[in-house]
Amino acid sequence: MHTILSNECIAEGIYAMKVKGHFQVNMGQFFMLRAWENHPILSRPISVCNVEHDHIEFLYKVVGEGTRLFAKLREGDSIQLEGPFGNGFVNQSGRVALIGGGIGIAPLLYTAKQFRNKPDIFLGFRDQSYLTEAYKPYANELHICVNGNVLEHIEWSRYDYVYTCGPYAMMKAVANLTKGLDVKVYVSFEKRMACGIGACYGCSTSTKQGNKKVCTDGPVFLAEEVDWHEEFSL
Amino acid sequence: MKSLACEVAGIRFRNPIVMASGTFGFGKEYAKMYDINKLGGISCKGLTLHPRKGNGGARLMETSGGMLNSIGLENPGIDAFLREEMRFWETIEPVKIANLGGSNIEEYVLGAMKITQDAEERRKQNRRAVDMIELNISCPNVKEGGVAFGIKTEVAREVVREVRQMTSLPLAVKLSPNAENIVHMAVMCEEEGAEAISLVNTFTGMKIDIYQRTSVFKNMYAGLSGPAIKPIALRMVHEVAKQVEVPVMGMGGIASASDVIEFIMAGASIVQIGTYNFMNLRAGEELLAGINSYMELENIQSLDEIRGII
Numbered sequence: 001m002h003t004i005l006s007n008e009c010i011a012e013g014i015y016a017m018k019v020k021g022h023f024q025v026n027m028g029q030f031f032m033l034r035a036w037e038n039h040p041i042l043s044r045p046i047s048v049c050n051v052e053h054d055h056i057e058f059l060y061k062v063v064g065e066g067t068r069l070f071a072k073l074r075e076g077d078s079i080q081l082e083g084p085f086g087n088g089f090v091n092q093s094g095r096v097a098l099i100g101g102g103i104g105i106a107p108l109l110y111t112a113k114q115f116r117n118k119p120d121i122f123l124g125f126r127d128q129s130y131l132t133e134a135y136k137p138y139a140n141e142l143h144i145c146v147n148g149n150v151l152e153h154i155e156w157s158r159y160d161y162v163y164t165c166g167p168y169a170m171m172k173a174v175a176n177l178t179k180g181l182d183v184k185v186y187v188s189f190e191k192r193m194a195c196g197i198g199a200c201y202g203c204s205t206s207t208k209q210g211n212k213k214v215c216t217d218g219p220v221f222l223a224e225e226v227d228w229h230e231e232f233s234l
Numbered sequence: 235m236k237s238l239a240c241e242v243a244g245i246r247f248r249n250p251i252v253m254a255s256g257t258f259g260f261g262k263e264y265a266k267m268y269d270i271n272k273l274g275g276i277s278c279k280g281l282t283l284h285p286r287k288g289n290g291g292a293r294l295m296e297t298s299g300g301m302l303n304s305i306g307l308e309n310p311g312i313d314a315f316l317r318e319e320m321r322f323w324e325t326i327e328p329v330k331i332a333n334l335g336g337s338n339i340e341e342y343v344l345g346a347m348k349i350t351q352d353a354e355e356r357r358k359q360n361r362r363a364v365d366m367i368e369l370n371i372s373c374p375n376v377k378e379g380g381v382a383f384g385i386k387t388e389v390a391r392e393v394v395r396e397v398r399q400m401t402s403l404p405l406a407v408k409l410s411p412n413a414e415n416i417v418h419m420a421v422m423c424e425e426e427g428a429e430a431i432s433l434v435n436t437f438t439g440m441k442i443d444i445y446q447r448t449s450v451f452k453n454m455y456a457g458l459s460g461p462a463i464k465p466i467a468l469r470m471v472h473e474v475a476k477q478v479e480v481p482v483m484g485m486g487g488i489a490s491a492s493d494v495i496e497f498i499m500a501g502a503s504i505v506q507i508g509t510y511n512f513m514n515l516r517a518g519e520e521l522l523a524g525i526n527s528y529m530e531l532e533n534i535q536s537l538d539e540i541r542g543i544i
């Protein structure tokens with residue numbers, strides 16, 4: 001069990017939760033979070049937004065019963081963290097762009113901090129932006145787009161590597177826009193999962209090498225390996 | 235000296251905690267969380283003769299007190315299991331149960347043959363091998379086979395009989411709660427020479443997306459598990475245990491040590507833990523500690539003292 005340091009609503013339906021403790025995490029990994037006994041049944045996979053020496057930070061959107069319960073937690077309350085799980089992003093050196101959409105911006109803050117040369121960061125939101133100030137110190141250029149298409153502003157040839165997390169349609173568009181270009185694209189998927197450790201087969205996703213598990217083979221995949229034609233249902 | 239050990243089909247289990255098929259993979263993943271050698275046994279992810287990709291579309295949905303799954307028996311196939319997963323299985327101590335599914339009788343029979351041959355060869359070399367086959371005639375998530383064999387007793391009889399003739403390994407049959415008459419089904423399995431009965435698999439359930447106006451699951455229905463089904467599963471285990479001589483492996487929604495004790499009092503020799511593995515990644519370890527505390531508190535030396543007392 002870990003202790004919550006703070007759990008703030010930073011925009012409508014968006015919360016930033018800080019949990020006390022020293023954690024070793026690779027960028028792009030996630031934890032299974034649980035703040036209840038047996039109900040709801042499943043823990044919730046939440047990606048790591050930031051890690052400091054004495055706490056870890058999660059950014060989450062209230063979408064269902066579990067995240068509604070998270071939103072009620074206060075300073076001093078307990079939460080169970082299992083993890084970190086997943087492969088995470090590979091650290092590459094070169095010209096890097098990070099592209100986040102909506103709550104998918106979460107893993108990109110800790111990711112941005114890992115590069116020796118500051119990446120360009122593109123953050124897109126549907127109707128309200130949040131946490132963008134936190135990205136500023138780690139960005140070479142920071143582009144924020146609300147209620148538009150964040151991908152329009154991107155000159156793909158400027159980059160060797162793109163790391164993206166956001167809605168499936170956005171990540172698929174990134175994969176399409178970079179097809180045939182000399183740029184490697186890493187996408188970070190989110191899927192319903194029961195265990196988070198590779199046992200339940202609930203989060204299987206179709207790739208060119210057959211089924212892969214989002215929890216252990218992912219959540220990060222090379223865009224070129226993803227089978228974008230297969231129906232990908234959340 | 236307090237003992238949790240029990241025997242099913244001539245196989246000694248160090249304790250009655252067995253991890254249920256489909257919730258524990260092949261054990262490797264949980265081995266990172268705790269010492270799985272403490273467990274009584276592991277029933278592996280359901281295996282089929284040929285590899286299966288499983289179902290497309292949504293595979294999981296939480297419900298009140300439970301969850302629906304529509305995985306569709308995604309698995310690497312029996313050959314890959316024997317070639318790759320057995321390498322890990324050889325290194326672990328719990329009783330090894332191969333859960334076998336199929337789309338038709340030939341697949342079940344050929345699958346059973348392969349598993350049996352492999353086990354016999356390994357045994358000759360003094361290596362650890364599959365100890366038991368658990369015949370899955372109850373998966374609700376595959377279009378052909380699976381639960382189709384698990385509804386009508388006389389249809390199931392043919393599968394059980396054929397597989398029984400094909401394997402020298404102890405045979406358990408895993409029953410569906412959707413069977414027309416689960417007691418008749420269990421009695422039939424015993425008549426056909428099964429050495430144990432596992433019950434229950436998931437209940438067929440449904441979830442509708444009211445905005446899309448469709449079933450959430452591509453297959454329309456999915457399998458319900460978790461604490462929500464426990465009272466019904468417990469009743470079924472009780473009914474079956476009263477009517478068969480062979481040991482019963484009871485399961486369905488177990489999520490605490492007291493749930494385990496309830497199943498044992500209802501007549502289960504062994505219990506299987508499914509969905510609780512998702513709720514608690516160290517489920518095995520914690521259940522064992524809880525059972526031990528209960529036995530101390532109630533001054534019980536062996537679970538035989540309370541097995542089937544209801």
